[in-house]
Amino acid sequence: MTPPHPETGRFAEAFTQMGEALDAWLAKERVDPLRSPTDWKTQLTGPLPRDGIGADATLREYVDLVLPHGPHLTSEASWGWITTGPATVPTAVAAASMIAAPQRQTQTAFNLLEEQALDWLVELCGLPSGMKGVFSSGGSTANLVALGAARQWALEQRGVDSASDGLGGLELAVYTSTQAHHTVQRSAGVLGMGRSQVRTVPTDAQLRLDADALDAVMTADVARGVVPVAVVAAAGTTNTGAVDPLRRCGEIAKKHGAWFHVDGAYGLPGILDERVAPLYDGLELADSAITDPHKWLNAPTGIAATFVRDRSILYRAFTQEAADYLEGAFTPDDVQVSLDSMGIPYFDFGVELSSPVRGVLVWSILRELGADGVRARIVQDNDFARHVAQRAREHSRLELLLDPVLSICVFRYVPADDVSEVAVDAANREILRRLARETRFVVSSTIVHGQFALRPCFINPRTSIADVDAFVDTVIALGDGLDTAP
Ligand SMILES: Cc1ncc(COP(=O)(O)O)c(C=O)c1O
Known part of the structure; x- marks a missing residue:
């Protein structure tokens, strides 16, 4: 019988490898897993392994095949649902x-x-x-x-x-x-x-x-x-x-x-x-x-x-x-x-x-932030939602659906003054789809008083005001570029 693989006990090496991989992955632009040039589905799918490939090869496979093909919800422009960007410490x-x-x-x-x-x-x-x-x-x-x-x-x-x-x-x-x-x-x-x-x-x-x-x-x-x-x-x-x-x-x-x-x-x-x-x-x-x-x-x-x-x-x-x-x-x-x-x-x-x-x-x-540090992050996140709201109030093609209370802002793009509710909903569904398909911004949606809304939820410690502004600019650009002919 083949002896079992010994437990390596090499945490320093494994954690360093993971840490370096995570830093590199976070710094990279988001590539959607389904658009990756790597055929990770085929490479990850297979029968139950009879013989293990060992510690080093397993960690390498994780870094090469699993990590890059995850959801990338930790990036600075990810504000979908109520999904946190886990902090380092x-x-x-x-x-x-x-x-x-x-x-x-x-x-x-x-x-x-x-x-x-x-x-x-x-x-x-x-x-x-x-x-x-x-x-x-x-x-x-x-x-x-x-x-x-x-x-x-x-x-x-x-x-x-x-x-x-x-x-x-x-x-x-x-x-x-x-x-x-x-x-x-x-x-x-x-x-x-x-x-x-x-x-x-x-x-x-x-x-x-x-x-x-x-x-x-x-x-x-x-x-x-x-x-x-x-x-x-x-x-x-x-x-x-x-x-x-x-x-x-x-x-x-x-x-x-x-x-x-x-x-x-x-x-x-x-x-x-x-x-x-x-x-x-x-x-x-x-x-x-x-x-x-x-x-x-x-x-x-x-x-x-x-x-x-x-x-x-x-x-x-x-x-x-x-x-x-x-x-x-x-x-x-x-x-x-x-x-x-x-x-x-x-x-x-x-x-x-x-x-x-x-x-x-x-x-x-x-211990890292103290209560005041946590408070500062919460205030900043609430500010981000208020900033989106303010930009929505100021822009003739954006409509704020509710004043933000906490760090969620619900708003929509209105393609033209005389367009039907059905067409406004369709336009915003299309903007949401295109945000996911063509941009780095991950937001989700909701229905507010029967109207389809874009819904960023700011709880991500990596986000800056520049990201928030770029997001609003992108929504406007995507909306302006839609073909909304009846
Ligand atoms: C108000 C509220 N309660 C409960 C939950 C469920 O939490 P979890 O996803 O951690 O199970 C959520 C998730 O977003 C929530 O927003």
């Missing part, structure tokens, strides 16, 4: 930590920083002091964990332990706006409440949840005996960055005996910009909140945090319960070495047992 820290700390448990620096980073996020984002959290992989899981806590709490009030016994035959409902991220519906489905039990309340002209409508829907449900589990308000919607009226949402939730959850996956750090901070009034009413450092804080993808007032509710909702392979292994009364204690048992507060360490990423971001 937390990304390097993440890579090193995967090796140094493949688990977050036991009493080590990583377990300590997991907690400190959660506490720092509470303070940074102006959450009620004393809130405690747990990290997970992204906003989807963070919302699931928060709504799991809400379900546990709501049914405990009615004598049912939902983690153990299910829903007790009760009809449950969750309340949010039509603009909410659909992970709210998915969470309701996974938690057994049912996607169709998410009531989506209409929004006002600025696409913020209509609080009066919320109150009316909840009043009607409660009168029918439905258990109102949670109100979910957005601190920064995905579509346009709208911040729901948090105070009114919180008050209405409490009036009807429901949990109040704030989805700040994207927008919670927006509170750092004092121009918009007043919009977050009422955040102190939250029973739970989430934010994703892999969005506006520029951590590499795979990190979100859920916060609650009392983490014992997470324990009751999510504990993984005793297991033979853990029993007797720890001596919490006599901790002498790190392995004597699990440290804070995060695996009991969410849906993951094994998990990468994540607090250390937030720690590295805040």
Whole structure:
């Protein structure tokens, strides 16, 4: 039998090779994978390898064939969806930590920083002091964990332990706006409440949840005996960055005996910009909140945090319960070495047992930039959105569809004064396609009041104002060049 490949242990060499490749790739102009001269699909596709090619050849293949044919969403002109451009320090820290700390448990620096980073996020984002959290992989899981806590709490009030016994035959409902991220519906489905039990309340002209409508829907449900589990308000919607009226949402939730959850996956750090901070009034009413450092804080993808007032509710909702392979292994009364204690048992507060360490990423971001450095980036990103808005106001062929609240700007090109709505939509779809096909700018789109909009979301630390101006110039040039004859 052939002996196995020995583990090389040559991290310095491997990381240097990767680092150099990444720097070169970032400096290069974007070439779309589907237009690459390299036939990477054929070269990467094949049967299960029987014999390995070894460490050096594998890393070389990654650098030559995989890296150059990725999505290039880290470049300075990438503002699609809510996709971060991961910053250097937390990304390097993440890579090193995967090796140094493949688990977050036991009493080590990583377990300590997991907690400190959660506490720092509470303070940074102006959450009620004393809130405690747990990290997970992204906003989807963070919302699931928060709504799991809400379900546990709501049914405990009615004598049912939902983690153990299910829903007790009760009809449950969750309340949010039509603009909410659909992970709210998915969470309701996974938690057994049912996607169709998410009531989506209409929004006002600025696409913020209509609080009066919320109150009316909840009043009607409660009168029918439905258990109102949670109100979910957005601190920064995905579509346009709208911040729901948090105070009114919180008050209405409490009036009807429901949990109040704030989805700040994207927008919670927006509170750092004092121009918009007043919009977050009422955040102190939250029973739970989430934010994703892999969005506006520029951590590499795979990190979100859920916060609650009392983490014992997470324990009751999510504990993984005793297991033979853990029993007797720890001596919490006599901790002498790190392995004597699990440290804070995060695996009991969410849906993951094994998990990468994540607090250390937030720690590295805040050590590098400080709260004021993060604030400066957020203010700059909000400025970028306002700059696009201003240019749209000033240009006769551009139309601003909503004043930006945070770092998203929704606008469109209007080919001519007398052109139909259908033709304007078609023109903007074509501009979006051509941006992707012919330029370095990656933006996405949305629908605002029935109108198709271009939608840059500025959360990329590599972006400059020159990039933003060049983008607007390009939209105008593409629009002017369209054949819009009826
Ligand atoms: C408001 C909001 N909530 C939840 C999510 C889901 O987050 P993730 O993609 O990290 O799972 C998103 C994603 O954009 C979001 O914008």
